[in-house]
Amino acid sequence: MDTAESFLRQDRFEQQVARLQALLEAARHVHSTIRVHDVLLKTADILVRELELPGALFVDPASQEPLISRGELPDAPYGGCHRFPLLSRENQKLAELVVATADGAELTLYEQDFAEGLVLQTAVALENAHFHERDLEWARVQQDLDAARLLQRSLLPKAMPEIPGYSLAGRSTTCYEVGGDYLDALPLPDGTHLMVVADVAGKGLASAIVATSFRTALRSLASQPLPLADLAARIGQQHWEEGPEARRRYMTALFLRLQPATGKLQMVNAGHNPAALLLPGGDVHMVEASGPPLGMLPDMTYAAETLDFPSGSRLLLYTDGLTEVFRDDEEFGTERLIDTFRSADTTHAEPILDSLWETLGAFSLHAPQTDDMTALAICHLDSRQQETHP
Numbered sequence: 001m002d003t004a005e006s007f008l009r010q011d012r013f014e015q016q017v018a019r020l021q022a023l024l025e026a027a028r029h030v031h032s033t034i035r036v037h038d039v040l041l042k043t044a045d046i047l048v049r050e051l052e053l054p055g056a057l058f059v060d061p062a063s064q065e066p067l068i069s070r071g072e073l074p075d076a077p078y079g080g081c082h083r084f085p086l087l088s089r090e091n092q093k094l095a096e097l098v099v100a101t102a103d104g105a106e107l108t109l110y111e112q113d114f115a116e117g118l119v120l121q122t123a124v125a126l127e128n129a130h131f132h133e134r135d136l137e138w139a140r141v142q143q144d145l146d147a148a149r150l151l152q153r154s155l156l157p158k159a160m161p162e163i164p165g166y167s168l169a170g171r172s173t174t175c176y177e178v179g180g181d182y183l184d185a186l187p188l189p190d191g192t193h194l195m196v197v198a199d200v201a202g203k204g205l206a207s208a209i210v211a212t213s214f215r216t217a218l219r220s221l222a223s224q225p226l227p228l229a230d231l232a233a234r235i236g237q238q239h240w241e242e243g244p245e246a247r248r249r250y251m252t253a254l255f256l257r258l259q260p261a262t263g264k265l266q267m268v269n270a271g272h273n274p275a276a277l278l279l280p281g282g283d284v285h286m287v288e289a290s291g292p293p294l295g296m297l298p299d300m301t302y303a304a305e306t307l308d309f310p311s312g313s314r315l316l317l318y319t320d321g322l323t324e325v326f327r328d329d330e331e332f333g334t335e336r337l338i339d340t341f342r343s344a345d346t347t348h349a350e351p352i353l354d355s356l357w358e359t360l361g362a363f364s365l366h367a368p369q370t371d372d373m374t375a376l377a378i379c380h381l382d383s384r385q386q387e388t389h390p
Helices: 003-030 036-051 107-156 205-220 228-241 246-250 333-343 349-363 383-388
Strands: 057-059 064-069 082-087 093-100 166-173 183-186 193-200 249-259 262-268 273-276 283-288 305-308 314-318 373-379
Touching: 003 036, 003 107, 036 064, 036 093, 036 107, 082 107, 093 107, 166 183, 166 249, 166 283, 183 373, 193 262, 193 314, 193 373, 205 228, 205 249, 228 246, 228 249, 249 305, 249 314, 262 273, 273 333, 283 305, 305 314, 314 333, 314 349, 333 349, 349 373
Parallel strands: none
Antiparallel strands: 057 064, 057 093, 082 093, 166 373, 183 193, 193 249, 249 262, 262 305, 273 283, 273 314, 314 373
């Protein structure tokens, strides 16, 4: 090998090393950011500067709309330009690089290699930036959902009312961060107590918003001297008038007015699961629906049912999350729920709900909840039971 050829090879080697160093430095700059916009912007800047190109542009692969551009480019569809796809690990096109050369000339072998190498690095950095932005967005959503969960929990009764001669307990657990079940208990000026268990169609945040709206409507009307059936009808009509989106999230509800002094119950069932009244002799009376769910149809009317609630009786109001618990394809069902309620070895409300939740958990093999679960238990204590009531 003569000296001239040796120098030529040495020069080519040094050029290759310099080009590789330039590409590595360019890749380092591209990977130094975790924002999608900055990844594309840095790549376009590097290409225009390093290859002395008139312009570089990234376009959306679907719409061909520009994402980032540097320098001068011909108008779309960018005739005479060179295109390089940016592919994800799954070979999905993330973006497309468009570069213009002076007078539409072909890229040199070095320019082609540099652009292809940088595009590979940019695709990795771009996918990582997408993942990072998705993680940030999820963290923001999770933070909002956690705040919504705490807010929704704060809107439930802090404690059930203390009514002499009665034991009350309510419980509500959601399958997601927030849910569409609702439970409330309000003492009224006439000495009666208004209680409600309701269930919005669907689950999650949208249902939780509707449940909060229901709470506002209920509490604004509760203090008015309205018959219970009229109260249900007014709330249902308000829900209907809120428009199509609200109507898709109709509500089933059980309204209960308890007269402690007389041991009387008045109930309105608006399309809800039947309430179970267990009488001292062991008979169970199911309070069925007298009309459709609230907000499903306009101008609905409902009928109130008045019932004796003698001492020694107990009452269960619940949402369908308790009956629609599954083990494989087998549903827990209403009959099992009522049997569990009847056989609870206690005369006080809180242990009754403990027993229900334990039984449901055992039936489902403690699988995660698939629906919101809410129940209200009321026991009218006889004199002997009152002595043991904490």
